[in-house]
Amino acid sequence: MAFRKRNITLGSPRGGAPPADDASRFSQAPGTRSSPLTSHTTTSTGTASLDGLLGGHGGLILGSSILISEHGTTDYAGALLRYYAAEGILQGHIVHVVGMGEGWVRELPGVAEARYQKTEDTAPGEEPDLAAQERMKIAWRYERLGQAGERALPDRSLGALSSQTPNAKQEIPFCHTFDLTKRLVAPSPPEINHISIAAASSEPFLLILSNITQRLASAAKGTVHRLVMPALLSPALYPPHCASPEHVVRFLHGLRALLRQYPSQLTAMLTLPLILYPRNTALVRTLETLADGVLEVTPFPHQSEESQSTGDAKSAKQERPQGLVKVLKLPLATDRGEGGAGAGNSIGEDLAFTLSRRRFAIAEFSLPPVEGDQEAQKEAGKVTAKDVWSAVALNRLSAVHSCTGRECRIAIYPKNYVAEDHTCPQPITGRLGPVIRTAHMTGEWTRFGSARPFATNLNIRLELDRDTPGSKQQLLREAGQLQALHELLVRCPHLSLTKVVFCMLRQLPRAAPRIERLARSVLDVAEWVGLGLQQTVDFEVVVEIRQYFELFLEEARAYREATWTVRHAED
Amino acid sequence: MSASHRNRTPALFLPYLAVPPADTLTLLTSTLSCTCNWLTARFIGAALQSDDFPGSVVLVSWLHDTSFWRGEIQRATGIDAFRSSSNFTFLDCLSDAPTPPQSSVLAETQKRIFQAIGSASADRKVLLILDTPTLLFSLAPETISSDLNRMLLALRDHERMHSTILALPSDLPYVSAATPNADHVPTPLETAHAGFTMQQVHLARLVLGCRELDTGAARDVSGVLRITKGGGWDDGGDDGNGEQQLAEELKEGQWRYLIGRDGSVKIVE
Numbered sequence: 001m002a003f004r005k006r007n008i009t010l011g012s013p014r015g016g017a018p019p020a021d022d023a024s025r026f027s028q029a030p031g032t033r034s035s036p037l038t039s040h041t042t043t044s045t046g047t048a049s050l051d052g053l054l055g056g057h058g059g060l061i062l063g064s065s066i067l068i069s070e071h072g073t074t075d076y077a078g079a080l081l082r083y084y085a086a087e088g089i090l091q092g093h094i095v096h097v098v099g100m101g102e103g104w105v106r107e108l109p110g111v112a113e114a115r116y117q118k119t120e121d122t123a124p125g126e127e128p129d130l131a132a133q134e135r136m137k138i139a140w141r142y143e144r145l146g147q148a149g150e151r152a153l154p155d156r157s158l159g160a161l162s163s164q165t166p167n168a169k170q171e172i173p174f175c176h177t178f179d180l181t182k183r184l185v186a187p188s189p190p191e192i193n194h195i196s197i198a199a200a201s202s203e204p205f206l207l208i209l210s211n212i213t214q215r216l217a218s219a220a221k222g223t224v225h226r227l228v229m230p231a232l233l234s235p236a237l238y239p240p241h242c243a244s245p246e247h248v249v250r251f252l253h254g255l256r257a258l259l260r261q262y263p264s265q266l267t268a269m270l271t272l273p274l275i276l277y278p279r280n281t282a283l284v285r286t287l288e289t290l291a292d293g294v295l296e297v298t299p300f301p302h303q304s305e306e307s308q309s310t311g312d313a314k315s316a317k318q319e320r321p322q323g324l325v326k327v328l329k330l331p332l333a334t335d336r337g338e339g340g341a342g343a344g345n346s347i348g349e350d351l352a353f354t355l356s357r358r359r360f361a362i363a364e365f366s367l368p369p370v371e372g373d374q375e376a377q378k379e380a381g382k383v384t385a386k387d388v389w390s391a392v393a394l395n396r397l398s399a400v401h402s403c404t405g406r407e408c409r410i411a412i413y414p415k416n417y418v419a420e421d422h423t424c425p426q427p428i429t430g431r432l433g434p435v436i437r438t439a440h441m442t443g444e445w446t447r448f449g450s451a452r453p454f455a456t457n458l459n460i461r462l463e464l465d466r467d468t469p470g471s472k473q474q475l476l477r478e479a480g481q482l483q484a485l486h487e488l489l490v491r492c493p494h495l496s497l498t499k500v501v502f503c504m505l506r507q508l509p510r511a512a513p514r515i516e517r518l519a520r521s522v523l524d525v526a527e528w529v530g531l532g533l534q535q536t537v538d539f540e541v542v543v544e545i546r547q548y549f550e551l552f553l554e555e556a557r558a559y560r561e562a563t564w565t566v567r568h569a570e571d
Numbered sequence: 572m573s574a575s576h577r578n579r580t581p582a583l584f585l586p587y588l589a590v591p592p593a594d595t596l597t598l599l600t601s602t603l604s605c606t607c608n609w610l611t612a613r614f615i616g617a618a619l620q621s622d623d624f625p626g627s628v629v630l631v632s633w634l635h636d637t638s639f640w641r642g643e644i645q646r647a648t649g650i651d652a653f654r655s656s657s658n659f660t661f662l663d664c665l666s667d668a669p670t671p672p673q674s675s676v677l678a679e680t681q682k683r684i685f686q687a688i689g690s691a692s693a694d695r696k697v698l699l700i701l702d703t704p705t706l707l708f709s710l711a712p713e714t715i716s717s718d719l720n721r722m723l724l725a726l727r728d729h730e731r732m733h734s735t736i737l738a739l740p741s742d743l744p745y746v747s748a749a750t751p752n753a754d755h756v757p758t759p760l761e762t763a764h765a766g767f768t769m770q771q772v773h774l775a776r777l778v779l780g781c782r783e784l785d786t787g788a789a790r791d792v793s794g795v796l797r798i799t800k801g802g803g804w805d806d807g808g809d810d811g812n813g814e815q816q817l818a819e820e821l822k823e824g825q826w827r828y829l830i831g832r833d834g835s836v837k838i839v840e
Contacts, residue, residue, distance in 0.1 A: 037832065245760050249709030253633075257666045260636040282744045282761040286709060288603055289634070289740055329604050335639065336646075337609040337781070337830045340788025347604050348788020 029224045029264075031091025032062065033174055037344075038332070041264055043224060044175035046087030047080055049362040051175055053351070054293060055333040056344020059174070062224070063263030064331035065255065067232075067291035069272040069279065074299045076323060076353065077271040079360055081230055082108050083178055084269045088226040089190040090176055094219060096193040096212055098229045099237040105192055110182030112358050179358050199239045205251035209258070216262055227255070227268035232287075234273055245283055252290040259292075292331040297353070299323035321352030325362050579647060579835040580613055581828075586820040587798055588613045590624040590698060591734040591776060596727070596803055598775035600741035600768075605781045605794035608635070608643055609830055611700060611738050616648025618698045619659060626696035626733050627658030629687050633706040636665050646834030658695065662687045668710060676711035681722050688729060696733035699726060705739055708763045715759070716766030723771075737771055741780065775801030777821070784827070792839050797825040 028034070032043045035057040042059030044051050045066070051059045060066060068077040086108040088095045097105060195211050198204045216225060233243050242248055259266050270291070277284050279296070288294045300323050327346045333339075340347040352365035580588065588610065591597045597614075601607040611630075618628045632640065637653065640661060644652045652659040662683060669679040688697050704723070708714050727735050739745075748757035748765035757765070772778060780797045800823060827839040 245709035246712040249706070253665070253668065253706065253710060256634075257636070257668070260638070260666060263638070280744050280747075282748075282758060282764055285603065285740070285742050285744045286706070286760070289703075294603070334604055335606055335608055335635070336643070336834070337606050337793060338832070339605055339783065339793035339830070341791055341793045341829050342832055345788075348783075 029222055030172065031087070031093060031174070032224060033059070035059070035061065040332070043091070043093075043226075043267055044087050045080070045269070046083030046085075046175060046178065047360050047362070048175045048177070049360070050080065052344075053327060053346040053362060055330040055346075056342070057332070060267050060269075060293075061331050062265065062267055063259050064292035065227075065259055065268035065270065066293040066295065066331070067270050067272060067288060068295045068297060069274045069284070069288075070297040070299070071274050072299050073273075073275060074323075076299055076355055076360075077295075077297050078230055079180070079355055081228055081269055081271055083360060084226065085228045086110075086178055086184050087176055088224075088228075089184060089186050089192070091172065091224070092188065092191075093224040093226050094191045094193065094215070096195060096215065096225060096227045098195045098208055098227070099197045100194075100228075100230055102194065104230075105190075105194075106183065108184040109178040109180045110184045112177040112179040112182070177359060181357055197237055197239075202241075203247070204239065204242060205247050205254075209251060209254045212255075213258060216258070216266065219265075223265065225262070225266045227266065227270075229268070229270040232270050232272045233277060235276070243277070243283075245286065249283070249286050249290070252287055256290050256292075288329065291329070292335075294327075294329040296326040296328055297323060298326070321354055321363075321365060323353055324365065325351040325353050327351070579649070579833075581836060581838045583826070583838060584613075584796075584836070585617075587777065587779065588617055590614075590618045590621050591736065593696075593733055594727075595734045595776040596771065596774050596801075597734070597736045598771050598778045598801060599736065599738040600778065600780040600782075601738065602740065602742050602782045604788070605783050607738055607779070607781045608702075609647060609834070609836060610779055610781070610796075611702060611736070612640070612643040612647035614698075614700065614736055615644050615652060615659070616650060619650060619652055620648065624696075624698070624733070626698055627660065627691040628652075628698045628700065629660045629662065629684070629691060630700045630702070631662040631664055631684055631687070631704070632702035633664045633668070633710075634703045636663055637661060643834075658691065660687045660691050677707060677714055677718060677722055680707065680711070681725065684726060685729070688726075688731060691731075695731070697729075697731050698733050698736070700736045700738070702738045703740060704737070705745075705764055705767060708760055708767075714763065716763045716770065719763075719767050720770050737775075739768060739771070741768060771801075773802035776803045776805070777801060791829060792827045793830045795825060795827050799823050 028041065032041050034040070035042050037056050040057065040061045040063075042051075042054075042057050042061050044059050045054075054060055054066075068080060070077040085095050085097065085105070089105075089108065090111070095105075193211070193215055195208050198207050201207055212225075212227060219225065231237055233248060255268060259268065272284070272287065274284075274296075279285070279288075300321070327349065330338075330345060330347060333342065333345050334347070338345055340349070350365045351362050353360060353362045599607040599610050615628055615630060618624055618626070630640065635643075641651065641653045644650065653661065664680065664683075669676045669683070684699075688699070691697055701723075704719065707719055708716075711718075723735070723737075726732065744761060745764040746768055748761040749769050778797075778799045778801045780799075781794050782797070783794055784792055785795075798821075800821075829837045829839050831837070
């Protein structure tokens with residue numbers, strides 16, 4: 001009895017139940033494994049680094065969905081989708097593809113050759129990374145220690161899994177490494193359900209949903225299904241009336257119900273082009289609410305050419321991020337309210353992705369050396385801070401532009417580098433049309449340490465330009481500016497504003513109370529609207545006496561306003 | 572209230588999470604990455620465990636199914652509401668949502684909720700909890716804020732209703748239509764959301780809002796809970812110390828909280 005075989009129940013709960021049914025209930029379906037954290041079963045997204053970001057479960061929990069939204073006109077999210085579909089085919093899952101022809105499936109990436117899988121960090125023909133070897137030898141066990149004494153998660157990498165369970169289907173790994181230049185060769189004829197979008201129908205989503213429902217109902221118990229939906233609501237695929245809430249929201253609501261109905265069989269991955277459906281609309285927010293996980297992909301606006309032309313930049317070739325990834329919502333963890341806390345919860349982390357021929361890697365992103373720092377830049381040869389800031393700045397600019405509808409200029413300064421040596425890097429400026437004449441905004445990036453690594457704030461400063469305490473007209477105009485700023489705050493979830501400084505240069509002090517009242521009233525409005533807002537805003541009125549300013553002007557000329565504000569605050 | 576419950580919820584929050592007084596509305600708001608399900612689960616647990624409240628609980632959810640709420644309530648309060656207590660009714664509007672061919676989704680929904688209230692054992696008052704009813708703006712075509720508000724008033728007016736708790740998402744896009752902006756014409760969905768949310772804020776006794784840290788997510792903070800008095804707050808005025816003491820207990824404030832993997836909540840100083 002001591003050597004009783006596992007996985008066989010002792011007493012069958014119901015006498016008549018066939019043993020095969022019991023066995024299938026206890027053995028895991030191919031391509032799935034149980035989460036190290038909870039009792040849920042997970043499956044791989046086909047991208048190892050993405051698996052690692054999904055709340056510490058080491059994969060996508062069965063019965064949940066991921067919505068990947070992408071800025072711009074690129075299709076990086078599509079690559080993730082291809083890996084997801086290819087992984088499903090290799091694991092023998094039933095893959096449902098919506099709106100894509102057979103060609104899309106034929107062009108799925110194939111498995112990378114084994115030698116690349118082993119040393120996936122290194123390019124072919126190179127020595128394996130010395131640093132990686134060193135790390136393995138010396139510090140392997142310290143990697144388990146998370147920051148701040150928090151208990152790290154069990155190692156769920158490929159190696160750990162296959163070495164621990166040698167008898168469990170070792171020839172099929174949990175997550176494959178794919179090569180975009182290869183074509184997928186499925187081990188057995190793949191079961192693919194092509195669902196076309198009936199553009200002529202008045203309810204195309206309903207047809208899609210009923211198709212999947214039927215397939216799920218008719219499929220054998222224990223089969224695993226994947227739903228792949230590229231470019232949700234893209235006008236190239238969907239008729240225009242699909243974008244109305246009663247169609248698309250009802251579809252996602254139904255899909256959510258279906259996922260809950262088959263909590264051990266179905267997962268879904270969808271992509272959404274944000275250029276058509278911006279995130280600050282209620283429709284997209286509702287779609288995100290109905291998805292279990294939400295990722296936002298922001299590609300950098302330009303691939304800098306020099307990196308591709310220069311052959312010497314080994315490091316650049318290895319680790320050149322192509323954009324930022326933001327995790328907005330995680331399956332399970334978000335519904336439980338954990339937020340970004342907890343090991344493995346990647347909400348709020350600064351992540352960047354690198355798409356190369358053989359892999360899509362998402363890794364922690366740290367700000368590279370600043371543009372002005374020539375030497376450090378040469379050494380690093382990587383993406384520069386400017387790339388990042390300009391990417392972010394362009395996004396902010398378009399957000400500001402779309403929200404206020406007004407032309408504005410935004411300058412982003414790296415605060416870190418405006419240091420004691422009194423040099424100021426060139427701000428990254430973007431410009432849309434004429435500058436607002438009376439007010440301009442100066443943005444400034446700051447980074448916090450300790451509990452909030454990599455949090456970024458955009459401080460907006462509004463400057464009122466007049467010499468004398470104003471007439472009624474001037475006050476009215478200023479009220480208009482404050483109102484515009486207030487609208488911006490309300491409308492722009494992208495801007496994480498923490499502080500607004502109304503800085504009145506050359507302002508005589510006796511006008512201060514009036515302006516303060518004005519600011520307070522705006523604050524009251526913001527407070528009133530601000531129930532449940534994602535941000536609170538501190539208002540601060542700084543009044544400068546003219547002579548101080550005159551004294552300072554000479555010195556400050558090299559600084560630009562943002563720097564000056566910082567210095568002043570420190571004084 | 573059991574010891575396990577007390578351990579899982581900070582003592583400071585307990586007065587806010589007790590069963591609300593009769594005929595009141597409590598509003599819970601959430602954002603995309605900061606959900607308020609943990610508050611909902613604690614309200615349910617408090618109602619089921621309370622000696623002062625002999626009524627039953629009806630939970631209507633448009634976003635989560637049975638297994639989620641069973642797990643959440645168990646994690647929050649240690650009781651299996653679905654099994655142990657007969658005074659808990661769950662109406663699953665996610666898996667079994669009325670579809671448009673039926674005469675009116677809204678009317679059908681209302682009918683089902685009334686049925687659920689009726690099915691709770693007789694002569695008991697009912698604490699009604701609605702989780703994300705604003706999805707009806709999309710699920711029931713051409714619903715506007717006053718339609719949903721009317722439905723809610725009809726529900727609250729039911730003779731056996733004790734009080735109502737409403738959980739709504741309140742991300743910026745949902746409320747921004749409440750402020751005029753000449754440059755952006757809000758979509759009907761945004762108008763409906765903003766209108767409904769503002770109406771409920773004015774009717775609510777307490778508003779408990781969960782949101783992210785202003786500076787982004789952190790490793791040791793799950794979110795910020797902000798508790799304010801809504802337009803429906805009754806100062807009580809002259810009837811003695813009890814009210815004053817209550818007002819003292821229910822001070823407005825804002826706390827950072829951390830939700831652990833085990834479902835326990837801590838206040839982060």
